Structures are given as C-alpha cells and as structure tokens.
Amino acid sequence: MNIAFLDVTSTVSYGGIQTAIWELARALSDQGHRITIYGGRGNICPEVGGRDIAVHQFSFTPRDRFPNLGTRFRKLAERWSFSRQARNAVIDGNHDWVVLTKPFDFFWPKLLPSTSKTRFAFMSGGTDYMPGDRRLAGGIDAWLACSHFNAWQISSHYKRYPDVMFNGVDVELFHPRQRSDTLRTSLGVREHEVLFAFAGRLAGWKGLSVALNALAHPEMRAYPAKLLLVGKGDALADLQARAAQLGVEDRVIFHAAVPHHDLPQFYASADAGIFPSLADEAFGITIAEAMACGIPALASYNGGIPEVVGNEGSSGLLFPIGDIGACAAAMAKLCADAALRKQLGANARARIVATYTWQMAATRLIDTLRSA
Template sequence: MRIGFIDVTITTSYGGIQTAVWELAKSLAALGHEVFLYGGEGTIRHDTSGLAMTVRTFPYTPREKVFNLGRRFQRIWERGSMARYAKKTVAEDNLDWVILTKPFDFFWPHIMPHGSKTRFCYMSGGTSFFKFDRKLSARIDAWVACSQFNAWQIQHHFKQFAHVIYNGVDTVKFQPAANNIRQQLGIKDDHFLLVFAGRLVGWKGLDYVIKSLALLNDEKVRFLIVGDGEYLTKLQSQVKNLSLEENVIFHDPVKHEELPAFYNCGDAGIFPSVGDEAFGITIAEAMACGKPVIGSYIGGIPEVIGNEGTAGLLVSPGHPERIADAISQLIENKDKRLTMGHNARQRIEDLYTWKHSAQRLLKALGK
C-alpha cells in the first residue's frame, strides 16, 4: 500500500508524537509498504536508509506567529497553512491511506479532490479535542489509539471504536549497555540514581519526586532530570528551598539517539505523571534499557508497566510518600531491582516494538 502521514511537526520538532510517526513509518516501510511523510519546512530527519520512504516538506505559518485566539486556534491555523501548499501534492501521490495524528487535521478529507480513493485514519496519542471536531470527524474511515485508556477517551468524545495499536520502542537503539555517563556527572557507584527524561511541565509531577527525596533524606540518592521546559525554574527553586542541590541534577535535553546512554547510567527510571498520559513512550524506552521504573497509576501508564509489580512499581499520582516508599523498595532489594529490570526489557520485546505497532495498524486498516 501507499501510506502517508501528515503532521506539520514531524520535520520541525521533537516529541512523542513525532517519534511515533517516524518509527511507525519506518516499520511500515520495512514490511514492504511505500510510505510518505508530509511535514512543515524544517531540518529534522530520521535515518531512513534503504527504506521506501519519501519525505516532503511545505511552507507553513508557525503557531507563534498566528494571532492568539487560543492555543488550539493557533495550531489549526498552523496546520491549515501547510495544507494550502501540500494538498495538491498529497492528492497527486494517490495514497491508499493517510494517517492523521491530531484532530486539528480533520479538515484533510474535506479538501481532497472529488473521487479521491484516499482514506483517512486518525492515530490518537492524546486528547487534543476542540469545538466542531466531532462534525469534521465524519469522514475519518478508521480510528486507532495508543492504549486502552486512550481508546476509551476516543470512544467517550467521538463515539467511535478505536483499535488499540500501542506505541513502540526501537529495541535495538534502546537496550542495556554500559557507558560512562555516571562518571561524567560525578555520580558514585554506591549512589542510587533515578532518571527522568522529557519535557519539564507541571503535569509530569517531578515536584512530587523532589518532595519524596526530602522525605527520604538519603544522601546517597540522586535524581537526574534530562530535559527543559516551562517548569524548570520552579523545580530549581524547589530543590534550593529543600536544600537538595546535591541530590538533584539538571541536565540539558539530549538528542533522541543519546537517550539510551542516560537511561542506562541509572538504577531506575521514574515517571510520576499527575496528568492523563495516554501511553508514555519514555517509560517504555527506559524499560527497554533493562531498568525498573516507578510510574503513576494514571492514564495508560499501567498498561505500559503492568499491574503485576514484576517490571516496575505503580504509585498514586501526587503522593510523595508513596514515591518515597517505592524508591526505598528498589534501594533495599538489589536482586529484586535487577530482576524487575530484566522483566521490563522482556515486556517491551514481547508487546511494544514498532513492528508490533505497524502490524496492529495494518490490521485496523483491514490489511
């Protein structure tokens, strides 16, 4: 089949959705399909050597330059501005399916030429809903979600049944491996290192981890935060106020291909979201590196980690006491920690690779 992905951001920024599109596209191409990626004019590219993939970029108006009538309005305008230049090419590429990643792009089926054979699938990774999106969704032919929780969100809002394909992990890139990151950061062998990587926004719940470190009062616990965002200054102030400068290490964002080394330098991953995370690719990536993880019992996170306590520990969101208890469990039982890390890697290999995702998507498309 000829399959296209349309998202202005896939060639202009990094993030979970962008990673999902590139990795899923590569897996589809590896399965023998011809894949097209349509994004905004930008420099971001992933390695697609040897695969039947075509990347096309088009001019667009960045949301920051759109009159502020609300963030959703700005994002719709941004995507519509690209469509103005891209629609002729998309039509001429004569695709069998187009995958849309946001409801903001639901206008695409309505602007295709009359008689076009192209069908449209919405691949959900969250809840970017807006007024009138239900009406625009009438021409979406297939619905897929990244978790059972996310499928419920789609059912609740759009009254549509979404096939669950789950996100995946590149298990070749993300795998256990030795490195010297700990030494570079000045972290001793007898320190217990927790690692988080991602955007620093309030709903990620990192302030609760910092509070839990104050409760633990263990000078050998370290918390490495890799990322940037609007919450950085607040987190830094919190660390200073609690006198945890020796315990918490802030690190600039790194490229996606550099992330495995940072997960591998730690003893456990920690992802204490207080918002409805639809899946949690970063959690799965840490698990693929053979690390036990601590995550919140919210959204799709339990589906990634599992409820059995064999690959990681689930805690109530927003409760530093529960986080402190989970950290203590991992510190006190090294054998259990190592076994959980092994199980975490196995769980990802068995359930959450991009090949799995691609095969589930094809099934949802009736192929």
C-alpha cells in the first residue's frame, strides 16, 4: 500500500504520537509498503536506517502566534496553516491511505478533490476533541485506538468502535542490559539504594508530586530509596520546591532530558519505573519502554495503563490514582524484595515482547485498512 502519515508535529516535536508515527513508518516500510511522512518544518527527523521513507516538511504558523482564543482554536489554526502549504503535495502523492492522528485534522478529506482515491484513517492516541469534530468524522474511513480504554473513549464520543492496534516498543533498542555502575555513581546513587525512575514530560498531570509525597511517606522512611526524574517541563520548578518542602531533596534526582536512544541505559540503572499519572493515559509508551528494559512498573490504575502493565500483579504494581499511601506501600514492597523486583522485571519484558512491538502494531494497522 501507499500510506502517508500526516501530522504537523511529526517533524517538530517529540512525544507519544510522534514516536508512533516514526516507528510505524519503519515497521510498515519493512513490510514492503510505500511510506510518506508529512510534517511541519522542524528539526525532528529520526534515523530511518536507510529505508525508503519519504519525508516532506512544510511551513506553518505555530499555535502561539495565533490569538489566544483557547488551546483548541490555536491547534486547529496551526494545522490549517500547515494544510495550506501541504495540500498539493498530499494530492500529488496519490496515496491509498492517509493516517491522521488528531481530530484537528478531520477537515483534510474535504481538501482533496472528489476524484481522489485517497482514504483517511484516524489513529487515536487520546481525546483531543473539538467542536464540530463529530460532523467532520464522516470523512474518516478507518478507526484505530491504541488501547481498549482508548477505543471506549472514541466510541463514546464518535459512536464508532475502532479496532485496537496498541502502541508498541522498539524491543531491540529497549532491552535488558548490564547495569552501569558508572551512571549510578554519576547520579549519586549508591549500590544498596533502590532507584525508582521516571522519564518523560514533567507536567502536573503526570502525577510526579504523588511520587514525591510517597517517598516522604512514613512507610518509606526505613528504605534507602531514591527517585530519578528524567525530562523537562512546566512542573519542574514546582517539583523541586515540593521536594525541598517535604525534606526529600537529597533523595530526588532531577536530570535533564536525554535523547530517546539513551533512555535504555537509564532504565538499566534503575530498579523500577514509576508512573503515577493523574490524567487519563490512553496507553503509556514510556511505561512499555521501561518494562521492555526488564524492570517492573509501578503505576496508577489509570486509563489504558492496566492494559500495558497488567492488573494481575505479575509485571508490575498498580495503585489507585492519586493515592499517596498506596503508592508508598507499593514502593516499600519493591524496596523490601529484590527477588520480587527481578521476577517482575523478567515478566515485564516478556509481556511487552509478546504483545506490544511496533511490528505487531503495523500488522494490526494494515489489517484494519484492508478490512475497511
């Protein structure tokens, strides 16, 4: 098939949606499909390993340059400005399918001539709904969700039940590896200390304040544990102030964001991943990546996270959203039992390899397009 991914952010920023686009592009190319990525003019262009993946970038007006009439208005305006530049190239591409990732792009089917053979698929990663999107949804021919929870979200809003393709992990990059004592030493983590690691955007809805409070909880006082937060975001200053207020600043390590390919080494140096999200997570790619590295996940029972971690307690531990005491109890349980951490980590790796790879996601995507 001749398939295109269309998202202005795909070549401008890096996050879950952008990861999915590039990883699926590589996997679909390996399966023999002709792949094109349309994105805004930016600096993001991950290595494709010599694959014949066409990448086209176009000028656009960034959202922060539009009047502040709300986040949704700004996102829609940004994407509309991009469409004015990219429209002719998409038409000339004569694609079998164009994959959209946000409802803000649902206007695209109306931009193509009525004679175009191109059909549109929506690959959802959340709930960025906007006024009028139900009406525009009639132009979408195939619907995909990244988890069963996300499928429920989509069906509730659009009254269309999507196929579940799940997100994936590059299990060749994210795999168990030798712990780096040098890295742990550079982070200030001693051999006997249990390190809980988070990597991602430092935003309030990620719930990292819950992890800080859990670290300061009486149940955790007896354990030599530290918390590593890798990333940047608007919540950084608040988290640093909160750590000082709780008296755990010497047990929390704030590390700058690192390139995606460096994350496995950080996970290898950790004893468990911690992901206490407060807002709905449609899937949780960072959680799956940590698990693929052979460490257990400690996460909130939230959205699609239980589908990644499993709610039977064999690959990680889940706790109620925002429950500091339950988070502290789960952290203490992992601190107290190195054998449990090892077993959960091995199970976590096996779980991801068995179900959540990008090759599997690509196959599920193609199955949906063919059946549509």
